[in-house]
Amino acid sequence: MGENENTTQQGECEDTQMDQIIKNDFPSIMTLLHSTRPKFGRDGNMFCFLIGDTLMEGIAGFGKTPWLAAADLFRNFFTEEAENNAVEKN
Numbered sequence: 001m002g003e004n005e006n007t008t009q010q011g012e013c014e015d016t017q018m019d020q021i022i023k024n025d026f027p028s029i030m031t032l033l034h035s036t037r038p039k040f041g042r043d044g045n046m047f048c049f050l051i052g053d054t055l056m057e058g059i060a061g062f063g064k065t066p067w068l069a070a071a072d073l074f075r076n077f078f079t080e081e082a083e084n085n086a087v088e089k090n
Helices: 003-036 066-089
Strands: 039-043 046-051 059-063
Touching (some): 003 066, 059 066
Antiparallel strands (some): 039 046
């Protein structure tokens, strides 16, 4: 399999994962967006949600559509929270 085929399959797998997050966690995603009021915009050909002032200090989500960006933010928010909690406990 060529490198382009691997990249395509990985991208399709990530899209499927994001679709599952949107389908299963829609109310939670909406609650996160409502409670955190992230900044929304475009970065090149991707949509972006950002909680915080900068990408370096905040938590962001990117996607081909606003919903995919929201799902990515949701996933990253809880990944960042879990990592921060683990660091604080050590």
